Amino acid sequence: MQSVALIVRPDFQVMSLAALSAFEFANLAAGEKLYDISVLSEHGGLVASSLFTSVDTQQFNKTEFDTVLISGAMDRSSASSGIHSFLVEANADSRRVGALCVGAFALAESGLLDGRRATVHWARAKEMRDRFPAIKVEEDRIFIIDGKIWTSAGMTAALDLTIGMVEKDYGAALARTVSQRLVLYHRRAGGQSQHSAMLELSPSSDRIQQSLDFARKNLRRDLSVEDLADAACLSPRQFSRSFREQTGSSPAKAIENLRLEAARLMIEQGRLTLEAVASETGFGDRERMRRAFLRVYGQSPQSLRRTFGSNADV
Structure with a gap:
C-alpha cells in the first residue's frame, strides 16, 4: 500500500481536496486499499479553506510518505519556513513530490524547482517566471513531470495530475476506470494545453x-x-x-x-x-x-x- 499526503494551509483551495478523489476511487475500483490518504498541516487541527469550510488535519513531522502533495493558498502569501523545510525533507525522502495549482509557488520558494520544468495556473505563470528565473515555466501544460517532482496547472488540472499518478503506479486500465467513475467527460494528458x-x-x-x-x-x-x-x-x-x-x-x-x-x-x-x-x-x-x-x-x-x-x- 502506498501512502499519500496532502499539505494544506489556511485559505487553501478546496479543489485540492477533490484531487485526492483519484486515490480514493482507485481504492474503490481495485477493491482494496492501494493508497492510504492523509491531510496534513504545519500545526494540525482544523484548517480553514478558501470556501466556507475547514478540514481536520494531522500535524506533519516525519516525511514517511510515498507521495507528498502541496496545495495552493488563495491569499498569495508565501508558505511558512516550516512548510519549506518539510518539503525539502520530502523531496529527499519520498518517492515523488507534487504541487497542485499554485502550490508550485511553495516548491519554488523551497528551491525545489530550480533548473526544472514546471507548470502552474496560466494566470500566475508570468509571476512565477519573473520571481523565479531559474525555473523553466511552461504555462501551456496540464501537468509536468520532471524527475520526481510533479506540478499541475490550475484548478481541475490537479485531478488530471493525480489520475496520472494512479496510471504511473497501477497502469492505464485502472486510471481509465477511475476517470469513468469520476464521470470525467475527457481525461487530459499532461502535455495537453491549458486552453x-x-x-x-x-x-x-x-x-x-x-x-x-x-x-x-x-x-x-x-x-x-x-x-x-x-x-x-x-x-x-x-x-x-x-x-x-x-x-x-x-x-x-x-x-x-x-x-x-x-x-x-x-x-x-x-x-x-x-x-x-x-x-x-x-x-x-x-x-x-x-x-x-x-x-x-x-x-x-x-x-x-x-x-x-x-x-x-x-
Whole structure:
C-alpha cells in the first residue's frame, strides 16, 4: 500500500481536496486499499479553506510518505519556513513530490524547482517566471513531470495530475476506470494545453455542441459543412450562420483548431509517426500539418517532437 499526503494551509483551495478523489476511487475500483490518504498541516487541527469550510488535519513531522502533495493558498502569501523545510525533507525522502495549482509557488520558494520544468495556473505563470528565473515555466501544460517532482496547472488540472499518478503506479486500465467513475467527460494528458479548443468555442446551443462533438470524434474524415450541419440537424446555411454567431469562428477554422490540438497531443506523447498523426487527425499529409503548425504555433511538428525527446520515427 502506498501512502499519500496532502499539505494544506489556511485559505487553501478546496479543489485540492477533490484531487485526492483519484486515490480514493482507485481504492474503490481495485477493491482494496492501494493508497492510504492523509491531510496534513504545519500545526494540525482544523484548517480553514478558501470556501466556507475547514478540514481536520494531522500535524506533519516525519516525511514517511510515498507521495507528498502541496496545495495552493488563495491569499498569495508565501508558505511558512516550516512548510519549506518539510518539503525539502520530502523531496529527499519520498518517492515523488507534487504541487497542485499554485502550490508550485511553495516548491519554488523551497528551491525545489530550480533548473526544472514546471507548470502552474496560466494566470500566475508570468509571476512565477519573473520571481523565479531559474525555473523553466511552461504555462501551456496540464501537468509536468520532471524527475520526481510533479506540478499541475490550475484548478481541475490537479485531478488530471493525480489520475496520472494512479496510471504511473497501477497502469492505464485502472486510471481509465477511475476517470469513468469520476464521470470525467475527457481525461487530459499532461502535455495537453491549458486552453481547450472546445472550451474556447463554447457554443450556446446543444445543436452546435453536437456538431463539435461529432467533429472531435471523427477528425479523420473530411468534415464538410454538410457533415457538420447534418450532425446538428440543421441545413448547411442555418448551421454556418448559427455556428459563427455562437462561436465567433467559421466551421473550417474551428475544425482546424481541433485537429491541431489533437495532433499536438499525439506528437507530445510520441507514440505515432508524424505521418500517422497527420492521418489520424485529418490533415492528410505531413506538409499540410506542418504549415498549420507553423502558422498557429510558430514551430513545426518535428521541432515539437524534438522538444519532447520522442524516439518515434519522425
